[in-house]
Amino acid sequence: MEHAVRTVSWSAGLVVVLVAVVVASAALGAVRIDPLIVGMAILNSVAVPSGFTLGSSTIPAIGVGIPFPSVEYTSVFSFDVPDSHQTIVTDIRLPRIALAATVGFSLAAAGTVMQGFFRNPLADPSIIGVSSGAAAGAVAAIAFPALIPFGGLHLAAFVGALGTAFLVYAIATEGGRTPVATLLLAGVAIQAFLGALISYMLVYSGDDLRQAVIWMMGHLSNSNWNDVAFALPVTVVGVAILLTYTREMNVLLLGEEDAHHLGVNVERTKLLLLALASIVTAAGVAVAGVIGFVGLVVPHIMRLLVGPDHRILLPTSALAGASFLIATDTIARLGTLSLPFGVAVDTPVVPVGIITAALGAPFFLFLLTRREVHSV
Amino acid sequence: MNPFSSSSSASSGNSNDDTEGGEDAGGVDGSGDGSTRDADRRAIQTGSEHASEPETLEPATISVENLSLSFGDLSVLENVSLTVDPGEFVGFVGPNGAGKTTLLRAISGALEPDSGTVTIDDTDVHDVSSKASSRLVSVVPQDTALSFSFPIRDVVEMGRHPHRSRFSSPTREDSQAVEHALERTRTADLADRPIDEVSGGQRQRVVLARAIAQGTPAMLLDEPTGSLDINHQLETLELVRELVDDGRTVCAAIHDLDLAARYCDRLVMLADGGVYRSGPPAEVLTGEALADVFDASATVTENPITGTETVTALPDRIRSGQIPRDDDSDTQVRVHVLGTGSIAARALTRLDATGAGLEVSVGPVTSGDVAAQTARSLAVDRLEIPPFESLSPADLVTFENRVEEADAVVIAESVFESSGPGTRQLLESADATADSIVIVADDSSRADTAGSRDRTRGTEATPETLLEAVSNAVENGPDSSAPVSDRASSGAGSGSGSGSTSSDRDSSSGLSAESSGD
Known part of the structure; x- marks a missing residue:
């Protein structure tokens, strides 16, 4: 029971951090807004369902219309916030913050699962090629729009990611067993192949090269609520199911044979963990591109703080990942504004992937030298 | 607590240790292969007033029939048949590569045999889910990847995994089983320490505690004394012996023939993937058998102190x-x-x-x-x-x-x-x-x-x-x-x-x- 108390208190603390980071991020930008006003503006945008209208309204989230019963919302709060500030917060900054939170949440959770699954401290969410698959799909959609007849960038990336994960799994499985080492090597091989494919497509992408490269670096600019509506449900459902498998993840750390002796259906559990982690990763990567380092560093930092028990590690890593990506994306956003070193004005964005790696790597090295990083 | 501290109640020489519930642990009775042997063994046993079992265990029958198993083209076990009676402590002995570990892994259900069956109390362990088989048989492996800093209590608690459903929090029975296992293995005072910060002997006891917490009627041990010093070897086997006397059926691969002879009721000598001989230690450990199976010239004498067989191999x-x-x-x-x-x-x-x-x-x-x-x-x-x-x-x-x-x-x-x-x-x-x-x-x-x-x-x-x-x-x-x-x-x-x-x-x-x- 002790772990439950720890889980709740750590998670509560990280939620407080997350809220603070959200408010701070929404307050910063070209127009500085008083955090108090930001808080009120956020609360104003909170709405609760007040009823359904039976209709055929659709939400064009993924490009494909999904029939959806339309829900009527009523605002709970009505603080007095200037209209311009309300618009900046709810329509410009909050979608981007929400998307950063969603992507950070998904990548950190998937990274935690993959590191435990592979019992390898170098594992990250893309270890079986999910990101390469997403990049291949996205670059194909950017460079050859005609080849991707319907849907859009997000769907192409999502399908590419899951297709790659499935392919790697199928290659590594023989006789009902999927050895972890084979999975790892198959992932490396497929990533190398996809790397070649992506390079080939980039060569022929012409004017779209810049857009493709920025996508591959990972960015959260031009985010809108539709992106959030696509990624958030997948992530929340995926991580929620993963949270019910944390005891199995702990037992799997003992090795597969021990796990079998302790009543874990090893191959089925491995398939489920791999599938869920890949889906969650794919959802994040599809909307934000390949953002590196979040899924590698955040689980390690949290393991230093809370220990290796997945019952605590998984929820806290996910929450910390959300805060981490919001914070780094805020820096990316501010960096884009201030444009240091007189960089040409037509540089529209600083991809957040650059910031996560530029900040995450030195911090990780600092941890390595200060404290022994717990082995997985 | 010193495992060698003498205890007057332990040397009663009564061949039938009552379980704490006062119930006769069925089957333990028939397992003794000679009263002098049992009396000798108990005379050196540790204190018997150990913590009570939370649930009374009925030891299981392990039955292996015509088991064959190969790794690719390499046949490891060929037509192995053996029965382990309830409450028996059977030692698997034999040279390296004889198939001791493979046999244990096949009995535990971890390895799927090419042919033949393994049943524990009439349940075919290869037919049922790993959850069902892990309620019948627990395993103390040779090496456990315990290189991460879980508190010892959490590691022992993993033994309760087969008894818990996905969404339930631990029951009183679970926590009692964990506490009992910690006390039995004298690891209770280490319970909050990380597993990667205790000694090899203590780790071995923790893994044993995990198997005890699993509460199975059968237990398999692969070289439980393999990497331990002489004191911890005895300590571990004394504990296993106690567990057997409480009503468990135990099979263990044991490299050390002297220790196997001293603690096991029966030895199964494996050679070239088959059972060479099976029976009481004195019948299995003979100079002739050792020459045949181990290709060693060795003498078997009675240890004057323990009264059990001692093997001396000669170059x-x-x-x-x-x-x-x-x-x-x-x-x-x-x-x-x-x-x-x-x-x-x-x-x-x-x-x-x-x-x-x-x-x-x-x-x-x-x-x-x-x-x-x-x-x-x-x-x-x-x-x-x-x-x-x-x-x-x-x-x-x-x-x-x-x-x-x-x-x-x-x-x-x-x-x-x-x-x-x-x-x-x-x-x-x-x-x-x-x-x-x-x-x-x-x-x-x-x-x-x-x-x-x-x-x-x-x-x-x-x-x-x-x-x-x-x-x-x-x-x-x-x-x-x-x-x-x-x-x-x-x-x-x-x-x-x-x-x-x-x-x-x-x-x-x-x-x-x-x-x-x-």
């Missing part, structure tokens, strides 16, 4: 000694050994182990003496007399016949330290009839008698050089130095002078060995 080079044939006849070279104790035992082992086929006899030796036991285990012709009895005239005649038939007589140095009339009689008889005499001594005892060595007949040798000395003596034939019986009187100066016969001396040494075991 191969001893077996390649060269002994010439007696040119005068086609018969084998005969050697008689006079003496008792460890020197005589070592001499016997050396002489019998040769490939040249010496015919060895020994005597007189007191029953229970290590030389007598060695002779029995090597199936050497021996003249055995009961303890505390002096040599009868009939025995003396037998001795004289043996010496006369022998091409060489080997006398243990210790014989000369005894000055009794019986000893003198034997030595004079040997002088009179022996073709040649070799005196075998430890290096350490040679210095004491160095002064008298030159004056008597007989070649000096240590157990290591004995074969060569015997070979030379047989070739050179009789010599005519002073009789060896002279040595007895010269050696008596430093001896006891009590006038005891050699047999008296032997039995008293036997007594001292026994008393040291108390």
